[in-house]
Every structure is written in C-alpha cells, then in structure tokens.
Amino acid sequence: MTTIPLEHVLILASILFIIGFVGVIVRKNTLFMLMSLEVMLNAVGVAFIGAGSVWQAADGQVMFILILTLAAAEVAVGLALLVRMQHCFKSLDIDCLNQLKG
Amino acid sequence: MLLAVLPFYPLISFLLLILFKKRLSWAQASFLSVGAMFLCTLTSFILVFSLDSAPDNVISVHLWQWFTLGLSVPSASSATESAINFAFYLDALSAVMICVVSGVGFLIHFFAMIYMKDDENYSRFMAYMNLFIVAMLILVLADNLVLLYLGWEGVGLCSFLLIGFWYQEKENVLAARKAFIVTRVGDTAMAIGLFMLFNSLGSLNIQELSSLATMQWSIESEQAYWICLMLLGGAVGKSAQLPLQTWLPDAMAGPTPVSALIHAATMVTAGVYLIARMNALFSLSPEVMNYVAWVGGSTLLLAGFAALAQSDIKRILAYSTMSQIGYMMLGLGAGAWSASIFHLMTHAFFKALLFLTAGAVIYALHHQQNIFKMGGMAKKLPFETSLFAIGLLCLMAIPGTSGFFSKEAIIGELWSSSTAGAALWWCAIFGALITSIYSCRLFFLVFLGNTRFTGAIESSQSKRLKGALITLAVLSLIGGFIALDFNTIFNSSVIAWSDSGQEPSWLHTVAIATPFVGILISWLYFKVYRVALPEEVARLAEKSETHFIIRFCRNGLGFDWLYSNVIVTPFTFIAKLNKRDVVDQILMGTAWYVTLWRDVLSASQNGLIRWYAAGFAFGLVVIVGAWLL
Numbered sequence: 001m002t003t004i005p006l007e008h009v010l011i012l013a014s015i016l017f018i019i020g021f022v023g024v025i026v027r028k029n030t031l032f033m034l035m036s037l038e039v040m041l042n043a044v045g046v047a048f049i050g051a052g053s054v055w056q057a058a059d060g061q062v063m064f065i066l067i068l069t070l071a072a073a074e075v076a077v078g079l080a081l082l083v084r085m086q087h088c089f090k091s092l093d094i095d096c097l098n099q100l101k102g
Numbered sequence: 103m104l105l106a107v108l109p110f111y112p113l114i115s116f117l118l119l120i121l122f123k124k125r126l127s128w129a130q131a132s133f134l135s136v137g138a139m140f141l142c143t144l145t146s147f148i149l150v151f152s153l154d155s156a157p158d159n160v161i162s163v164h165l166w167q168w169f170t171l172g173l174s175v176p177s178a179s180s181a182t183e184s185a186i187n188f189a190f191y192l193d194a195l196s197a198v199m200i201c202v203v204s205g206v207g208f209l210i211h212f213f214a215m216i217y218m219k220d221d222e223n224y225s226r227f228m229a230y231m232n233l234f235i236v237a238m239l240i241l242v243l244a245d246n247l248v249l250l251y252l253g254w255e256g257v258g259l260c261s262f263l264l265i266g267f268w269y270q271e272k273e274n275v276l277a278a279r280k281a282f283i284v285t286r287v288g289d290t291a292m293a294i295g296l297f298m299l300f301n302s303l304g305s306l307n308i309q310e311l312s313s314l315a316t317m318q319w320s321i322e323s324e325q326a327y328w329i330c331l332m333l334l335g336g337a338v339g340k341s342a343q344l345p346l347q348t349w350l351p352d353a354m355a356g357p358t359p360v361s362a363l364i365h366a367a368t369m370v371t372a373g374v375y376l377i378a379r380m381n382a383l384f385s386l387s388p389e390v391m392n393y394v395a396w397v398g399g400s401t402l403l404l405a406g407f408a409a410l411a412q413s414d415i416k417r418i419l420a421y422s423t424m425s426q427i428g429y430m431m432l433g434l435g436a437g438a439w440s441a442s443i444f445h446l447m448t449h450a451f452f453k454a455l456l457f458l459t460a461g462a463v464i465y466a467l468h469h470q471q472n473i474f475k476m477g478g479m480a481k482k483l484p485f486e487t488s489l490f491a492i493g494l495l496c497l498m499a500i501p502g503t504s505g506f507f508s509k510e511a512i513i514g515e516l517w518s519s520s521t522a523g524a525a526l527w528w529c530a531i532f533g534a535l536i537t538s539i540y541s542c543r544l545f546f547l548v549f550l551g552n553t554r555f556t557g558a559i560e561s562s563q564s565k566r567l568k569g570a571l572i573t574l575a576v577l578s579l580i581g582g583f584i585a586l587d588f589n590t591i592f593n594s595s596v597i598a599w600s601d602s603g604q605e606p607s608w609l610h611t612v613a614i615a616t617p618f619v620g621i622l623i624s625w626l627y628f629k630v631y632r633v634a635l636p637e638e639v640a641r642l643a644e645k646s647e648t649h650f651i652i653r654f655c656r657n658g659l660g661f662d663w664l665y666s667n668v669i670v671t672p673f674t675f676i677a678k679l680n681k682r683d684v685v686d687q688i689l690m691g692t693a694w695y696v697t698l699w700r701d702v703l704s705a706s707q708n709g710l711i712r713w714y715a716a717g718f719a720f721g722l723v724v725i726v727g728a729w730l731l
Contacts, residue, residue: 021719025712033712098709 009050016043030085030092034078041071104152105190106163108145108200109239111138112232119229126225132215135228139211139235142204150197161192162245171300184305191245191308194588198443199242199375202450206367207235212570213458214359217465221357227267231363234260238368242375247296247306250376254292254340257369258285264364265356277355284349288339292376295332298325312382319386330383330390333376334397341373341427344401348661350424351408354416358461361416366423366457367450374430374446381439381592391521395435399529402428404659406536410543411655413643414471415460418544421658422497423453425533432530433512436522440588441511448504448581452496455574459490462571463548466561473544474643477636478553483561485568487549489575494545496578498538498617504581509534513613517606527609531616538620539627546624546631547639554636 020043023036045064052060082092089096115138119131126134153159165188172183192200211231218227237256244250266278300306302325303314319326337343342350353365364370377384377394384391402425409421426449433442463479463486464471480487496505513534516527630642646652654660706717 021715024715025719028712094711097711100707100709 004050006050006054009054010047013043013047013050016040016046019043028093028095030082030094033094034075034082037074037078038071041067041074103163104145104149105161105192105243106165108142108149108190108204108243109236111141111145112235112239114138116229116232116236119225119232123225124222128219128224131225131228135232136208136211136215138232139204139208142235142239143208146200146204149192150201153192153194153197159194162189164189168248171306184300184307186246186248186306188249189245190243192243194586195375195378195443196242198447198586200239202447203235203238203242203368206450206454206574207231207238207363209570209574210359210363210367210454210458213362213461213567214357216564216567217359217461218357223267227264227357230260230263230267231359234264234364234369238372241372245308247299247308247311250308250379251293251296254336254372254376255289257364257372258282258289258340261285261353261364261369264360265353267357267360268355274355277349277352281349281353284346285339288336288346291332291339292336295329295336298329298332302329308379312380315383315386321386322388323386326383326386327389330380330387331393333380333383334390334394337373337376337431338397339373340376341370341431342424343373343397343428343431344404345661347401347405347424348658348665351417351420351658354414354420358416358457358464361420362454362457362461365420366453370423370427371430371446371450374427374434374442377431377434378439378443378592384434385437388521391435391437393435395432395519395522395526398428398431398433398435399526399533400428401425402432402533403529403536406533406540407655408658409540410536411646411652413474413656415464415473415476415544415548416457416471418473418540419453419456419460422456422537422540423449425537426453426497428533429509429512429530432516432522432526436512436516436519436526438512438515438519439592440586441508441515443588444586445505445508445512447584447586448496448508448578451574451581452493452503452505452578455489455571455578456493456497458571458574459486459493462486462561462567463490466559467555468557468560470555470557473547474639475554476548477551477555477631477639478549480549482553482559486561489571490549491545492575492578494541498541498620499534500617501614502579502582504578507582510610510613514610517609531613534613534616535620535623538617539624542621542624543628543631546628550632551639552636554639 017040020036020039020041023039024033027033027036045067048060048063048067050060052058052063085097086092112135115134118134119126149161153161168186168188170183170185211228214227214231218224221227234257237253237260239253241250241253241257244253262278262282265281266275268274269278296306299311303311303318305311305314315326339346350365350370354361356365384394405421405425405428409418409425412418412421426445430442430445430449433439433445463476463483466483466486467476470476492503496503499505499509513527513530516522516530517524630638657663706713
C-alpha cells in the first residue's frame, strides 16, 4: 500500500478550502453559497482524515463524523432559511439581506 | 428691622417695572419708581435719626447666611470656616452714604420722571435706575467685603446698562462697553485683593478685618502693602482716577439723569467709600496712602486741564467730577478721612444740581450740548442760570457754600499730613485755581454774551422739575452746615497724622483767595466770551480746534490715544493673527480623527454578508501570518 504524504493531503485540503471560500465570497445566490460551505467543510474533513491516517489515530475519523453531523444540521437550517428567504424576497440574492448595515 | 427692608423698596419696584415694561403707563411707572425712592429716603432718615440712640451708634441686621468659606491656611488655626452673611451694617459712615444715595437719588428720580417722560422705554429706564439704587445700597450697607463686591458689580452693571440706554446709536454702545471693560480692570485687582485678604486673615467681615489687621500686622508690613494696593486698584477703576479714568467722559453718552446719579453723585464715589471703609487697613500702609494722595493729586490736575479745553457741557462736568473725586482721594491719602467723606456728600449735592440744571438747559435747547453754540442764556433761562451759578459757586468753593467747607477741610489737612505734604498742597491749590477758571469759562460761554443758539428755546415749566432742582440748590448751599461725626469710625488710625507746629500762617489765606484769583483771571482772559459777537466766538472755537495743546487737552491729555495704541491695537492685532484659534484647531483635529474612524468603521458595517466573510478571511490571514512570522 502506497502511503500518501501528509503534505499532499494538506495541499488538497487547502485547495478545496480556498475553492469553497472563493465560492462563498463571489456567488450571490445563497444556494450556491451553502454548497460552497459544504466544500469548505469537506476540505477540513479531508485534512482530519489525512492527519489521522498518518498518525494512525482514530481521532481524525471521529472528527470527520462530527463534521458530517454538523454539516447535516447546517444544511437543514440553511435550507429552511432559504425557503423563508424565497418566500419573503422572491429571490435568493444574498445581498437582499443587508438590513443590518451600520 | 427697618434697615433690612431698605434695599427692598427699589428692588420690588424694579421687578414690577421690568416685568410689566410698556404695559405700565407713565403715571404708574413713575408712581412705582419714585414712590419706592420716596419710601427709601424716608426710611433712611428715620434710620439716621435712630442711629444716635442705638448702642455704640451702630445698627446691624442679619438677613440670612449666604455661604461659608473654608480655610486652608495653617496660620489662622482658630477659625476653620468663615460665614459670608447677607447682613447690613449701619454706622455714621454708611449713614451718610445712604442719605446721599437715597436722598439725592430720590431727587434725581423725580427729575428723571419729567426729563424722560417722552422716551418710549421709560419704564425700562426707571427700572434700571431703581436697580442701581438697590446695588448702591447693598454696596454701602454691606457688613462684609463679598456683599460689598456684589453691590460693586451691581452698580457697574447698571452703569453699563444706562450708558448704553439709547442703544440704537453705536457711539453710546461703545461708550458703555468702554466703561464696563475699563472698570473691570480695577474690579479684577479688587477681587485679587479680597482673595489675599481672606488668605491671610481668614475673614471678610469688615469689622473683624479691621481689628484683626491692626492686631496681626505691624505698620508697613508687606501684606498690608499689597492688599491695600489691590484695593486701591479697585477704587481707582470705579472712581475714574488715573490711570483708569478714560471711561468717565465717554460715559456722558447716557441720559443726563444717569450722568447726575451714577457718574457724579453716587457710583463714582464708591471707590472713596471703599478706602474710607477700609481705613484701618490703609493706615497700616503709609506708602499706599501716599500713592492714594498722588493718584488724587495728579488726577485732579489732569482732569482740570482737560475740562479747560472741552466744548461739550456734559464732558466739562464729567472732568470736573473726576477732579473733585481727585480731591477726595487726596484727602483720603492724607488721612483726612472725615473731610473726604464730607466732600463726597457736598459734591453729591452740587454736582447733581449742576448736571440736572445742565440737563434742563440741554432740554430747552433741543439736545444741543456744544457750549460754543449756546451763549446768553442768562436772559432766556434766568431760573436755570441762577441754579447753575449756585452749583458753580459750590464747585469753586466760594466761602459760605458747602463746597467751601468740605474742600477747605481737605486742603487744610494736606500740608502737615505725613503722607501728603507741601507738594500735594500746592497741587490742590493749583487744582482749585483751574477749577474756578474752567467754571467761569463754562458760565461765560453758556450764560453770558450774545445768544448763538438759533432755534426756539423751550424751557420746561414743570413745577416738579423745578422743585427737585431748588431742593438740590438749597442742599448745596447749606450742606456745609450738616455736622458729621465720624470720631467713632476713624479713631483707629495708628499713625499720628499731623506733625503740627510747622504750618505757615498764610496757608488758609491762600486757599481761600485762590478761587477769587481764578475768577479774576478768567474775567480778564475770557473777555471775548462775555462781550464778543457770535461770529467772533465761532472763529475762536474753530481756531481752538486746530491748536495742538488745546486738542491735546481736549482728548484727555492723550490717555485714550496711549491706551488705544499700547493696549487695544496690539490686542486686536494678536486676536486677528489668532483668528482661527490655535487651541481650537487642536481640538478640532482630534474631532476630525475620531470622525474619520467613525466613517471607516460604519462603512464596514454595510450589511453585506459576503463582505463580512471576506473580512473574516482577511483577519484569519493576518492572525496566522503574524503567528507564523
């Protein structure tokens, strides 16, 4: 079994995280922002799994399961908000939600 | 108890007048203000007569405690707190003052009632006059220096309000401002004097101060010197003496009753009263007494020369007032306390008479004040002429008049006084000579010669107005026979004032003869004014306009010029330089910096979630970057 070096795993995780983050920043559609958030969460998950396999510890996988649960909860809340948003604004443009400006 | 209500009559009248203003008719406003003054006068006389039977010849009344002053001086260990009371103290000195203030004040109110009848702001005028009486009574009755200072500032305020009474004309407003600011210089000195007094003696009660000072300080002590000097500064400002005399001639911009009441009879003598009141303190500092005498001596000469060159009847009288107060100061400086207060009283009578008569003449001539445009009034206004002549005779100190008794009393004590001496005696004699010369010049120009006034002469026929004038004239004539007994007040002097035995015998003869010499000189020298044709006088007046020395004297011997160049011009220059106010700029810079950050931070709260997310990322990068490096 070939071992993948930790650096590679971390580089992959960083690239995925940045892609996700850029997605959050540049997309105006809230649905796509939520999807980008998922990508970011998974990037963190990849990093944990990689680290866990390198140090031969189960903690990494435990963390991934926690992240997965968090992601599920987040999607549930996020999609509910999305439905309300569509109901109120007839749009999913995140910039509509700017009532809290200073 | 009568003493307590004395200042409240005019105070109530003032409040009513200022409250209802133009809603009051002339009769109602007059009834209020003059009635209050009448009650005041009556009360004053009752008080003065009951003074004899009072214990120690003193009546005092304590109204309420104003506030207390704490002490932080170790030297005065006995008392830790000193109460400043609203309390009045009436002794022979303040008795004379309240009689002058309310008596002469009543007559002037009476005169003003007629004189100001047609003014649209009549009730405001009477309100200010009443307020002035309140402040002046508080000043003279105060039993402590803080209350005295309250009255002191109060009369200053009323003086300001009344000089600028006709505020529609810029000249009057400027005169009012000048009077206020110049006297403020003296008042500041006086306030510093009060602070120093309280700091070193721990009390501001006048009676306590006098006894404490004589107990604790030796003669010519450093403290007494500085404190007396500061108090002298206050007196000089209020009494228009050198070097703060420039405001008084300009103050004549006010209505004539104001000039009579405030700028001749009462307020300007407050400085004299202050020094007489603090005589125990001044006795401890012969050096300052000497300064007082020199201030008086130089002022009376300066004012005399200035009066010789004036062409405005009221300005002549103003300079004459300055000169007469100079005599009082001179007397105080020489230790002739009672003579000075005596002169204060007689001066109040005859100067009020002179001003009011001048007011009547000005009234008859439709507000013409230039004496070169009058002339020959003796035939047209015989009543005013005779009264004015009486006033001038008193001013010149012709034997038999009240001015003679008081002025000779001062002059008689000068020669042998240890703080005055022969030089100041000659000053006073020369001043008396000038007084009689300018008085004659004034009389010749206004009342003798040919009529130069072209309009119709409308003399006021009011009996009430004449009554007030006649009363003053009688007082001026017989005022010299009023006996004043100040022995109980002025016996605290610690210096033997006279080194008797070296007075030449000719002193009194010279002093009595001087006014007659003055009359003789002016009879010959000012012959033109008596006999010449109007054109001749006009030519002379024009010639005097251009003559250098006469112009110099007319402008008050250049003091206005000096002050405007040495103080006012540099001050306005600096003010212009600092137009944008450096300190203000620093503060505004701070405000600008805060505003800048407020803008930046509030712009960051734009409500756009994606920007917030970017902000998080940026922050993370910064933190991680800083941690890594």
